[in-house]
Amino acid sequence: MIKELKSPLRVVLCNYGRINPESIEEYIAQDGYEAVGKVLRKMRPEQVLSEIKASGLQGRGGAAFPTGLKWEFTAKAKDTPKYIICNADEGEPGTFKDRAILEGDPHKIIEGMIIAGYAVGTHYGYIYIRGEYLLSINRFNKALKQAREHRFLGNDIFGSGFNFQIDIHQGAGSYVCGEETALMESLEGRRGNPRFKPPFPPSSGLWGKPTLINNVETLANIIPIILKGADWFRTLGTKECPGTKVYAISGHVKETGLIEAPMGITLREIIINYAQGMRDGKFKMAQVGGTAGAILGEDMLDVPLDYASLREKGLVLGSGAILVMNETTCALDMLKCFLNFFERESCGKCIPGRVGTKKLLELATAISRGEGSKDDIDLMLHTAKVMQKTSLCALGQSPILPISTILKYFREEITEHIKGRCPTGVCKI
Amino acid sequence: METALVNGITIPHLCYKKGLSTTGSCRVCMVKIEGSPGMQAACTTEVVEGMKVITSDDEIDEARKLIVELILSEHKHDCLVCESNGNCELQDLAYELGIERIRFPISKSIEPTEDSSQVILKNPNRCILCGRCVRACAEITVQRVLNFAARGSCTFLISGLDQPLADTDCVSCGACIQACPTGALTEKLSRFQGRSWEFRKVQTICPYCGVGCRIELNIKNDKIVKVYGVEEGPANKGHLCVKGRFGFDYVHHKDRLTTPLIKHNGKFEEASWDEALNLVTAKFKELKDKHGSDALAGLSSAKCTNEENYLFQKFIRTCFGTNNVDHCARLCHASTVAGLARAFGSGAMTNSTQAFERADVILVTGSNTTEAHPVIGNYFKHLAVYNGTKLMIVDPRAIELTEYAEIWLRQKGGTDVAWINGLMNVIINEDLYNKEFVENRTENFDQFRKVVSKYTPEKVEKITGIPEEKLIAAARMYGKADRGSIVFAMGITQHTTGTDNVLSLANLAMLCGNVGREGTGINPLRGQNNVQGACDVGALSDVYPGYQKVSEAQARKKFETSWGVKLSPKEGLTVVEIMDAASKGEIKGLYIMGENPMLSDPNLNHVREGLENLDFLVVQDIFLTETAELADVVLPGVSFAEKEGTFTNTCRRIQLLHKAIPPIGKSREDWKIIMEISKRMGYPTAYHSPGEIMDEIASLTPIYGGVHFDRLGEQGLQWPCPSRNHPGTPYLHKGKFTRGKGLFTPVDYIPPAELPDEEYPFLLSTGRILYHFHTGSLSRRSKPLDGIAPEGFLEINPQDAEKLRIKNNDWVRLSSRRGKLKVKVKITNRVDKRVVFMTFHFAESAANLLTNDALDPVAKIPEYKVSAVKIERI
Amino acid sequence: MKLRNKEKDVIALLNKAQRENKHNYITEDKLKLIAQETGLSYSEVYGVATFYSLFSLKPQGEYVIRVCNSGPCHLMGSKSIFDVLEKELKIKIGETTAYGRFTLEEVSCLGICNEAPAMMINEKVYGSLTPQKIREILIGLKKK
Helix, strand or coil: CCCECCCCCCCCCCCCCCCCCCCHHHHHHCCCCHHHHHHHHHCCHHHHHHHHHHHCCECCCCCCCEHHHHHHHHHHCCCCCCEEEEEECCCCCCCCHHHHHHHHCHHHHHHHHHHHHHHHCCCEEEEEECCCCHHHHHHHHHHHHHHHHCCCCECCHHHCCCCEEEEEEECCCCHHHHCHHHHHHHHCCCCCCCCCCCCCCCCCCHHHCCEEEEEHHHHHHHHHHHHHCHHHHHCCECCCCECEEEEEEEECECCCEEEEEECCCEHHHHHHHHCCCECCCCEEEEEECCCCCEEECHHHCCCECCHHHHHHCCCCCCCCEEEEEECCCCHHHHHHHHHHHHHHHCCCCCHHHHHHHHHHHHHHHHHHCCCCCHHHHHHHHHHHHHHHHHCCCHHHHCCHHHHHHHHHHHHHHHHHHHCCCCCCCCCCC | CHHHHHCCCCCCCCCCCCCCCCCCCCCCCEEEECCCCCCEEHHHCCCCCCCCEECCCHHHHHHHHHHHHHHHCCCCCCHHHCCCCCCCHHHHHHHHCCCCCCCCCCCCCCCCCECCCCCEEECHHHCCCCCHHHHHHHHCCCCCCEEEECCHHHCEEEECCCCCHHHCCCCCCCHHHHHCCCCCEEEHHHCCCCCHHHCEEEEEECCCECCCCEEEEEEECCEEEEEEECCCCCCCCCCCCHHHHHCCHHHHCCCCCCCCEEEECCEEEECCHHHHHHHHHHHHHHHHHHHCHHHEEEECCCCCCHHHHHHHHHHHHHHHCCCCEECCHHHHCHHHHHHHHHHCCCCCCCCCHHHHHHCCEEEEECCCHHHHCHHHHHHHHHHHHHCCCEEEEECCCCCHHHHHCCEEECCCCCCHHHHHHHHHHHHHHCCCCCHHHHHHHEECHHHHHHHHCCCCHHHHHHHHCCCHHHHHHHHHHHHHCCCEEEEECHHHHCCCCHHHHHHHHHHHHHHCCCCCCCCCCEEECCCECCHHHHHHCCCECCEEHHHEECCCHHHHHHHHHHHCCCCCCCCCCCHHHHHHHHHHCCCCEEEEECCCHHHHCCCHHHHHHHHHHCCEEEEEECCCCCCHHHCCEEEECCCHHHCCEEEECCCCEEEEECCCCCCCCCCCCHHHHHHHHHHHCCCCCCCCCHHHHHHHHHHHCHHHCCCCHHHHCCCCEECCCCCCCCCCCCCCCCCCECCECEECCCCCCCCCCCCCCCCCCEEEEEECCCCCCCCCCCHHHCHHHHHHCCCCEEEECHHHHHHHCCCCCCEEEEECCCCEEEEEEEECCCCCCCEEEEECCCHHHCHHHCCEEEECCCCCCEECCCEEEEEEEC | CCCCCCHHHHHHHHHHHHHCCCCCCCCHHHHHHHHHHHCCCHHHHHHHHHHCCCCCCCCCCCEEEEEECCHHHHHCCHHHHHHHHHHHHCCCCCCECCCCCEEEEEECCCCCHHHCCCEEECCEEECCCCHHHHHHHHHHHHHC
């Protein structure tokens, strides 16, 4: 079980660690499937759409697209059949929130998918769970079986005439398949190469049909919004980013795990109040948003961690993963680690992604061996900038963020390596 | 991207290729759009009215430069010995961007070249992973042999299960080579044969089959080095098959006849043209005087041009004075011409190959299209996979198209009238037929309907073996189609009931109103590159050019006036009849141009008898074929590359050839040879060029009325084209049939002439494979083609093989009532039980020794598709 | 029939084939069978099988050890985990032990970041790793 760090608020994680995830009865006892019942018996699809729109919920996978708008686009699309997909290919390093929800409260996702299906007008749902999450797959399978037995899935749910079915598609080890178009390629039985956008999934997605793709955490939010209302949801978080966020903390803190808090909590609050402070040394930096996220220095400890506030500062919230690093960390060593990730996970389709990620790693490695030059640092930055402008998908577009932010704070430390010295002693020069 | 290209603006790109799907993967074509942030890929961004696009500025150019440097940093791009040097999109881009140095560390992994294929050379060091070859293989030929493996910077190109290309399903079409922007995929046999800038390029038409692909010959020092498919070619859009792309080397084969040959005491000796022509003229004159005009005959060539065929039939009719002129069309589509002429008034393919994409159902029967007309066959596969077109295949063999079929009906050989009537029975009973069309545009429906009513699905199952439910499903599929197209070839025509078969298909098309609209029709796929043309210009025993009947006084008068000679009113003998008459001594002298009856006619022993019995045989060809071996005089003609003229493809498209190289040795263009003989026989003609000959054809042939060389350009003209201003006709019978109303012909099922029995228990069917063409006189002299398929096999079902205790590659003796041969066995489920199949490409096991020369009574076409044979282990 | 209708099952079929194989890999025969079943071409199946990290076309150990070296795990000491494993098993990353028991792989984030450094051995997850813990785990597996 993942440790839950005494969250100030438990909306998405309300059942997590409190019910037996393999028992549908316990889920039902916590108002489980009430939302589906309400939606199918008392609401029209348009009403569901307007409620979600009114809530201001944004996609919790990282892109933060207004969920209600995405649902509406899909609902309005004329072509059939439509599909909805739950993106459970959680691969951003440092992120384990979706795993918690799938392992701890799978029925919540089933409910969310049924409601989404009803709202946009489709009977077919897929959940794409990454292949490494075997327990999640196992539990979700059990949950599906139970839901079918209880007639929450299948034909004529709640006597409403609405049919819905969900199938699991298991991933096989590819971070890029978390990108929605690569996910669809993978689901269709191909290599996980992203597609170019437009067209966007709501107009042309799975097998060319209108498809709604939502993250696990996003769907988990549907239930409380339906049960308690959009207005209630808006009372949480900030004006631009309502609701809660499940943050995943890892690294040099005393307590690692998950915390669910209203959008806008700060890094300092998280580290001190929930993660019980730094471990083994002073705070040096934190990466927020996973490996594709930006580095935050001491000067950013009080920035509200919500999509809008971070975007204003040229940073990202992304998946809400937070990796905290103390002064024993070598900035270049971590940068190499990040670039290694991109290189390994690149799908290979586009030149900037495929070759760019490789060259970035080569440059960083050379520097870390004392074999680089100052020009290499600038070349790295420049290449990442061009990659940001030209890459086919977010993977190639991302390295600029960790590179530029690390350089912003630690250019000197990195330059030291060129002179043959690693200040923290981590790199063997 | 497309809009820019059409308007002459080049946006640099690497992964985009016209005709293939776009992937937006190279990111070189990034542009800026006013009002939108950042950059977009031009190839995947749709244009909108009023959009302002910036295709180049400092930022864009720098991005492009960096991307190209990234490519260049990854592999060893060795331009020095690369075949694509000077013809490489990567080179062009690097030059345009002025890349003098590469900023990145260079990874010099060097991979070995893969050269297992006979024709395709794969050099992974030059591969930029643009994916064009993968898409070409998936979308053009739909073979899907090529793909990417691994991921990220480890990605590489594979074929099959990362096997050598020769071990995969690769059909060597070379679409990948043509798609490749660099020298990663090149023609193996053209290696080191010339630099790209050394080639003289000439566009012409492929000499193999009736598709009529437009090709570009790349020539160095008068030798053809390589061939490209011309993208604007109307019949092929740049696509080719292995024969068209790689099978051209026969033109330069050492076996090419370079001088006339005269047989002295059973041996050929070289002679001068004068000697040979004088002998030919003298002998023919002698025989004509002694035995009369009808003791002479001529076999024209479906491989030669329209102009040559016209001259040949004119020669036979004027100089020999007989209508005994025919050619191999008799053996393949005579029943088509007879059947469709009767039903519609015109015997040709009604629609165009390009318009197949408009059909929602395509019924293909008696055609192994992916092997016999590969460019069209692959197009069917493409439509089935990418266009949602429904294919219905009716064939006794499990041909490749059955894997793409919505419905496959497997009928017993020779039972076609039954299943076609069966389909129509269901269509009528379920009220699926086009009543309006039948009412207004056809006649004789009631008589026809009475006969069809007898062919219930139950009865049809008994005759054909097709299960009732399947027949009904098929009937519904065709009957409900908005635009249904019927495609057929030898499996329908080469029967003693060939004409009936074609009439039945015509009935089916008319019944559902599928004639006279785009994407519908009856579409016979003509075999030879110019068999349609040879028929059009009258190389047939019963008609003059334009299908004007020899027996009709008015038509005859017209030609007599133009040619200035009295013409015979008597219809001549057809191909098989000529052989028969020769063996009886009724034909004494025979002039054969570009035809090889010693391998292509049925019952070869009988053919040999006939030819050997002649007093005088002249064969004009480019190789010493099996037929030429028997000749008294051999005249060396030229290949397609050495002459000007026109070919007419299967959908009536007349296309212009350009002479690319001078005649080899002392050989002469065929039209010049005929003119010479004609002159010496007392009928001089004064054509200075094939263009003049076509002008004469135009003046006498209404369907070619507006055809002149200066009109033919890149797209050719589809007849009927009656006048100079007429644009040509993509599909026939619009509004009304050529004969007015379409004629329904009631047709009853008649079994084939010879069915298996106790003594000869197997049914033999003959046909073709992809890598060879007909009697192999050209393709077996092509190094790559013969290299890929050096020998022929007898296809036999595993159950039968087991009973006979034969294994793969065992030799067997195959015999029929007419002859016997030895052949190797290939065990496959493609053929049904008690059925065997072999090709007629290999002279060593000449299938036609066994085939039946029983003829269709109307069309006089032999029943190649059904004979009874027995198999013995050797 | 080559018309696409079962393509989407290819990953599931590859996964099944690998799991049922003692050496945790997909044989060439299986690839061909899967091609037939799904209507995909050989190259398409091969392309899919080699794209995804969890699939292997070469025999692996009975136990495939996947150690994460993404951000959190790297920070928390995945390098020392690799060092211990390489020493104990006497193989380098990407190799399989002589008797085919263990394969050592480096992989990207497994989603066990709160217990970094972490690894998976076949289907089991192990977190909060220390060199001592690794040794114990290996002993346990070797006994089986």
